[in-house]
Amino acid sequence: MASLPLCHRDDIPEGAARGFLPLPDAPRRVIVVRRGTRLDAYMDACPHYTGGTPMAWRRDAYLNGEGTHLACHAHGALFDIDTGACVSGPCLGRKLTRVALTEDQAGYLSVPAHVAGRAAREE
Numbered sequence: 001m002a003s004l005p006l007c008h009r010d011d012i013p014e015g016a017a018r019g020f021l022p023l024p025d026a027p028r029r030v031i032v033v034r035r036g037t038r039l040d041a042y043m044d045a046c047p048h049y050t051g052g053t054p055m056a057w058r059r060d061a062y063l064n065g066e067g068t069h070l071a072c073h074a075h076g077a078l079f080d081i082d083t084g085a086c087v088s089g090p091c092l093g094r095k096l097t098r099v100a101l102t103e104d105q106a107g108y109l110s111v112p113a114h115v116a117g118r119a120a121r122e123e
């Protein structure tokens, strides 16, 4: 399966989230959250509305103030970082769409090429 490079794991500070466009014309960013050795990746597409809405109010502002949850700043939804499940806000019962993240032995991260072509939303 073709994959697209995102960055090196050290490009994401500990406890932070960053958004990456897997291709310059991709419709959505991929959010990567780093906590210790763990990395979680989701499409930047809030499930509140069909088609998904970009979640950050400014570049890479994907976490709530405490850094404990992913947040959609449109209407305040909070998402569990481990599972992508909405735990507060208008899309309770829905989830962010997880992206399969691959890390090579040198720590470089990549995602499947298909994520560059869809505004993914998990029903």
Ligand code: FES
Binding pocket: 046, 047, 048, 049, 053, 072, 073, 074, 075, 076, 077, 089, 090, 091
């Ligand atoms: S669009 Fe994300 S909470 Fe409404």
